[in-house]
Each structure stands twice: as C-alpha cells, then as structure tokens.
Amino acid sequence: MQTQVAIIGAGPAGLLLAHMLHRRGIESVILERHSRAYIERRIRAGVMEHDVAALLERVGLGARMRREGLVHQGINLRFAGRTVRVDFAGLVGRSVMVYGQHEVVKDMVRARLEAGGTILFEAEAVRLEGLEGERPVVVFRHGGLEERLEAAVVAGCDGFHGIARRSIPAAHITTFERRYPYAWLGILAEARPASEELIYARHERGFALLSMRSPTLSRLYIQVPPTTDLADWPDERIWDELELRLAAPGFHLERGPVVQKDLTVMRSFVTEPMRYGRLLLAGDAAHIVPPTGAKGLNLAVADVTHLARALFAFFERGDERPFEAYSRLCLQRIWQVQHFSWWMTTMLHREEGALPFDHHRQLGELEAVTGSRAALTWLAEHYTGLPLDFSEIA
Ligand SMILES: Cc1cc2nc3c(=O)[nH]c(=O)nc-3n(C[C@H](O)[C@H](O)[C@H](O)COP(=O)(O)OP(=O)(O)OC[C@H]3O[C@@H](n4cnc5c(N)ncnc54)[C@H](O)[C@@H]3O)c2cc1C
Structure with missing residues (x-):
C-alpha cells in the first residue's frame, strides 16, 4: 500500500x-x-478548550458538539469548607466545552x-x-x-x-518524566451531575473531582494510591468517599448505576x-x-x-x-x-507522608489564588486554553 x-x-x-x-x-x-x-x-x-471547540467548528466537525455539548463559563474550587467559583467568562471572556x-x-x-x-x-x-x-x-x-x-x-x-x-x-x-505518588479512581455513572459546573475539591482525605459528560451522565474521580485494586472499591464505597470529599452546605450528590470504573496513573512526560x-x-x-x-x-x-x-x-x-x-x-x-x-x-x-507544613502551605496557596483577581485570571487563561494559531486552517 x-x-x-x-x-x-x-x-x-x-x-x-x-x-x-x-x-x-x-x-x-x-x-x-x-x-x-x-x-x-x-x-x-x-473538557475542550475554547479555541479547540472553535477549531472543530471551523473544520466542519462541530455540528453535534454544538447541539449536545455543554458550554461551561467557569469551574469551582472547593477547599476548607468553602467553594470559590472561577468565572472564566468574567475574567477572560472565554469558556470551555464539555463533550x-x-x-x-x-x-x-x-x-x-x-x-x-x-x-x-x-x-x-x-x-x-x-x-x-x-x-x-x-x-x-x-x-x-x-x-x-x-x-x-x-x-x-x-x-x-x-x-x-x-x-x-x-x-x-531526550525524555523528561515525573511520576506522582497518587492515581485517580474514576467512575462514569448514570446520575444527574450534582453541579452545573465542575468541582475540584481539595480535602484532607484526598482530592475529588465532580465532572460530567452530559446532563444525565456524571464523571467522578477520587485520589487513591497508585497501587489501588479496583476490587477493593465497590460502588457504595466510592459514593461514600465522594460524598465526604465533596461535602459542602446544601450540596447533594445524586447516586446512580456505575457504568464504568477505571484507574488512571498520574504522570508528566515530554519527548524532545x-x-x-x-x-x-x-x-x-x-x-x-x-x-x-x-x-x-x-x-x-x-x-x-x-x-x-x-x-x-x-x-x-x-x-x-x-x-x-x-x-x-x-x-x-x-x-x-x-x-x-x-x-x-x-x-x-494530598501527598502521603507530607509534612503538616505542606498541608497548611497548600491551603495558603488556595487562599492566595482565590483571593487574587490576577491569579484567578491566570488560572482562567490556562484552563480555557492558550490561543491556537488558526492560520491556514479553513
Ligand atoms: C485512561 C485515560 C483517561 C484519561 N482521562 C483524561 C481526562 O479525564 N482528561 C483529559 O484531558 N485527558 C484524559 N486523558 C488523556 C487524553 O485522553 C489523551 O491526551 C488523548 O487521548 C490524546 O489523544 P491522542 O490521539 O494523542 O492519543 P490516543 O487517544 O491514545 O490515541 C492513540 C491511538 O493509537 C492506537 N495505537 C496505539 N499503538 C498502535 C499501533 N502500534 N498501531 C496502531 N494503532 C495504535 C491506540 O489504540 C489509540 O486509538 C486520559 C487518557 C487515558 C489513557
């Protein structure tokens, strides 16, 4: 051929x-x-960046995404019992597409x-x-x-x-690599997402993320050790852990049938x-x-x-x-x-074995970021994505 x-x-x-x-x-x-x-x-x-969604539209691949995708104007950071919304639209005039x-x-x-x-x-x-x-x-x-x-x-x-x-x-x-001492246990569940926008939660028991794929499909993750055996995590245990880590006043997590369960190791890697x-x-x-x-x-x-x-x-x-x-x-x-x-x-x-110092420093960092419009703008710029070069793309 x-x-x-x-x-x-x-x-x-x-x-x-x-x-x-x-x-x-x-x-x-x-x-x-x-x-x-x-x-x-x-x-x-x-989650698709602002310009990535625009690119798919431009090259004629966006019709169903436009109909079925969810445009999100922000995300939530949850820590120390508080929830702070990062308002992408207000900060940088951009959004992301959940599809x-x-x-x-x-x-x-x-x-x-x-x-x-x-x-x-x-x-x-x-x-x-x-x-x-x-x-x-x-x-x-x-x-x-x-x-x-x-x-x-x-x-x-x-x-x-x-x-x-x-x-x-x-x-x-040349390759550059960093491995993280934790992994994500993820589920896809037939349950209405408990929040319209994603929630990134930093909790004493470890990180949790509430995400979604559609108005009826939730995608949820909890931080676990990389050596975790999925057999040790029956559905109810996962839901209980998610409830603990995502807890906030007035927040109610809807449970539903788990249709997929997976473990993602965390790694940074670059080839040059x-x-x-x-x-x-x-x-x-x-x-x-x-x-x-x-x-x-x-x-x-x-x-x-x-x-x-x-x-x-x-x-x-x-x-x-x-x-x-x-x-x-x-x-x-x-x-x-x-x-x-x-x-x-x-x-x-949360890193296993971290010092109490690290725990307090991390909370200090979250306070600093969420208390600063400049820092939130930087986060919003990167989350919604650096500009793509559209030249010659028709
Ligand atoms: C389990 C998992 C969960 C993820 N979750 C997230 C997430 O929640 N958010 C996020 O932003 N990113 C996530 N990612 C990352 C994201 O999905 C990838 O960055 C993205 O798929 C990259 O696209 P790609 O086309 O480069 O590679 P891939 O999507 O990996 O596509 C590579 C393709 O090549 C095929 N292939 C491999 N070897 C051969 C071969 N020898 N011959 C022929 N075909 C071959 C594979 O079957 C595959 O279809 C996740 C990745 C994985 C693996």
Missing part, C-alpha cells in the same frame, strides 16, 4: 490530522490497532469514512523502516497478515504506549524533539500530562494544527523547513501546559 501520509493511531490526534489533510487534498491512511466499536466507547477526556472524547472520536471517524477516507481498524503497526529516507514504511499486522504501508511522511499519533516514539534511536531523543527524519510525533505519543488540568486532548489538537501546516507546506510547496520548526513550535505550548497541569495537580492533591 502507498499513501502520502501514513498515520498510526485513530485517537483524536490521528483522526483530526487525516481530516485536515483531506480538506487540502492530501491523502492519508490511518492504522488503528483496535476496532471501531472499541475506540468509540473508550471513555477518556471531556466526551469518545463523542469527538465518533464524529471524526464518521466524517473520515463519509469522505471516502481509509481507516484500517484492527491493524497494528509493528515496525517502522527507512525513517531517515524519503519513503518510510510502516509494517503492520492486519487480519493475521503482515503488510506494508509506504508513505512520504509517517505521523506517530499512537498514544503513550505506541511504537512511533520507541522507534526513534535513543541517541536522538518530536521529529526523527520523516517521522513526526503528535499528541500522547510525545507527551503526557496529569489529567487535573484537562489538557491531554487539547494538547494533541494543538500539535496537529502545527503538523498539518507543516504537511501543507511540504506537499503543496515542497518546503521541508516547517518540519525543522515543528518541535519547537509545539514545545513552546507543551511546557506551559506541563507547568499548568503540574500546578493544578500539586495544589489540589
């Missing part, structure tokens, strides 16, 4: 890239190791297939060849056979555990550079953030805007210079987002 861009991974990064290339007449093939049903059911992120990542993926898959694009499901990339040359090849397994996809460029959009990043010789990349020869990495393949800042999906979209522009220049004008600039452009945003995600995480979680 041959194509112009071989894309590994049908997550938000790979699907959006294929869609944007198609709109400029550039051909691609996506290889995805899971089935269509699997990726369309996989529950992950749910499940699996819904975004459904919209993108449908758009791609309706446009006649190729997504090979249950096709696992197993080896990359000739990345230093002009016709790299992705070797993949599909239907029990090993096949080859030759392209001018390979886009590694295969997430943190994919093969693209691992195919780069170690001498050519995000390119090796004709392989370019985007999204989780190149970086991971702890989910507290709701940034993983948004950062993947931001990478893709730069990658798409680099590929327009290459295929339309034969200009390879944007490949050189690609990493630098992405990393400017990535490190700012890494900082924000780390900051939200460490401000709100």
Whole structure:
C-alpha cells in the first residue's frame, strides 16, 4: 500500500490530522490497532478548550458538539469548607466545552469514512523502516497478515504506549518524566451531575473531582494510591468517599448505576524533539500530562494544527523547513501546559507522608489564588486554553 501520509493511531490526534489533510487534498491512511466499536466507547477526556471547540467548528466537525455539548463559563474550587467559583467568562471572556472524547472520536471517524477516507481498524503497526529516507514504511499486522504501508511522511499519533516514539534511536531523543505518588479512581455513572459546573475539591482525605459528560451522565474521580485494586472499591464505597470529599452546605450528590470504573496513573512526560527524519510525533505519543488540568486532548489538537501546516507546506510547496520548526513550535505550548497541569495537580492533591507544613502551605496557596483577581485570571487563561494559531486552517 502507498499513501502520502501514513498515520498510526485513530485517537483524536490521528483522526483530526487525516481530516485536515483531506480538506487540502492530501491523502492519508490511518492504522488503528483496535476496532471501531472499541475506540468509540473508550471513555477518556471531556473538557475542550475554547479555541479547540472553535477549531472543530471551523473544520466542519462541530455540528453535534454544538447541539449536545455543554458550554461551561467557569469551574469551582472547593477547599476548607468553602467553594470559590472561577468565572472564566468574567475574567477572560472565554469558556470551555464539555463533550466526551469518545463523542469527538465518533464524529471524526464518521466524517473520515463519509469522505471516502481509509481507516484500517484492527491493524497494528509493528515496525517502522527507512525513517531517515524519503519513503518510510510502516509494517503492520492486519487480519493475521503482515503488510506494508509506504508513505512520504509517517505521523506517530499512537498514544503513550505506541511504537512511533520507541522507534526513534535513543541517541536522538531526550525524555523528561515525573511520576506522582497518587492515581485517580474514576467512575462514569448514570446520575444527574450534582453541579452545573465542575468541582475540584481539595480535602484532607484526598482530592475529588465532580465532572460530567452530559446532563444525565456524571464523571467522578477520587485520589487513591497508585497501587489501588479496583476490587477493593465497590460502588457504595466510592459514593461514600465522594460524598465526604465533596461535602459542602446544601450540596447533594445524586447516586446512580456505575457504568464504568477505571484507574488512571498520574504522570508528566515530554519527548524532545518530536521529529526523527520523516517521522513526526503528535499528541500522547510525545507527551503526557496529569489529567487535573484537562489538557491531554487539547494538547494533541494543538500539535496537529502545527503538523498539518507543516504537511501543507511540504506537499503543496515542497518546503521541508516547517518540519525543522515543528518541535519547537509545539514545545513552546507543551511546557506551559506541563507547568499548568503540574500546578493544578500539586495544589489540589494530598501527598502521603507530607509534612503538616505542606498541608497548611497548600491551603495558603488556595487562599492566595482565590483571593487574587490576577491569579484567578491566570488560572482562567490556562484552563480555557492558550490561543491556537488558526492560520491556514479553513
Ligand atoms: C485512561 C485515560 C483517561 C484519561 N482521562 C483524561 C481526562 O479525564 N482528561 C483529559 O484531558 N485527558 C484524559 N486523558 C488523556 C487524553 O485522553 C489523551 O491526551 C488523548 O487521548 C490524546 O489523544 P491522542 O490521539 O494523542 O492519543 P490516543 O487517544 O491514545 O490515541 C492513540 C491511538 O493509537 C492506537 N495505537 C496505539 N499503538 C498502535 C499501533 N502500534 N498501531 C496502531 N494503532 C495504535 C491506540 O489504540 C489509540 O486509538 C486520559 C487518557 C487515558 C489513557
């Protein structure tokens, strides 16, 4: 098989890239190791930055999001028995869109297939060849056979555990990593969200987050040790813990059937550079953030805007210079987002074995942030997202 861009991974990064290339007449093939049903059911992120939602609209992927998504003008910080609303609209005139990542993926898959694009499901990339040359090849397994996809460029959009990043010789990349001594136990429940906007709660027993995917689906998380066994957490125990950590005067948590339960480890990770020869990495393949800042999906979209522009220049004008600039452009945003995600995480979680000093300092930090319009404005700017560069995106 041959194509112009071989894309590994049908997550938000790979699907959006294929869609944007198609709109400029550039051909691609996506290889995805899971089935269509699997990726369309996989529950992950749910908060889209202001400009990310605008970008999806601009490229014709926003119709269902506009109808079914929830526009949020703020979030709540709950600590020391108080709740402080961060008013995004008032502080920075921006908002976020709450719309499940699996819904975004459904919209993108449908758009791609309706446009006649190729997504090979249950096709696992197993080896990359000739990345230093002009016709790299992705070797993949599909239907029990090993096949080859030759392209001018390979886009590694295969997430943190994919093969693209691992195919780069170690001498050519540097990685930066920080692991956190806690994880999130998350549930998706058929229950009306107990708050119209997200609640980030810092509690003596650990962090809790109330989020949602729709007016009838709640997404809730509690901080737990990374070694937690989900079997030790029957539904009622989770609800009881959520009630304790989210408690506030007049607040009532509605319970409902738990339809999914998962454990997310928390990690910050960056690869530099995000390119090796004709392989370019985007999204989780190149970086991971702890989910507290709701940034993983948004950062993947931001990478893709730069990658798409680099590929327009290459295929339309034969200009390879944007490949050189690609990493630098992405990393400017990535490190700012890494900082924000780390900051939200460490401000709100309780670290096992922390000193009483740390406990009081953390409360002092929350008091300082919520008491300062300047600090709240900074939080709102980053939560709703740094501006995206929309040039050449039509
Ligand atoms: C369990 C979990 C929960 C999360 N929760 C949140 C959250 O609450 N909020 C938030 O902001 N972010 C969250 N994230 C992060 C967010 O979902 C990711 O940042 C986002 O999915 C990145 O998109 P991507 O396209 O780069 O990668 P992915 O969505 O991971 O897509 C990569 C795709 O590549 C495929 N693939 C991998 N290897 C191969 C191969 N060898 N061959 C072919 N295909 C391959 C995978 O099956 C996958 O479909 C979560 C992530 C996980 C894993």
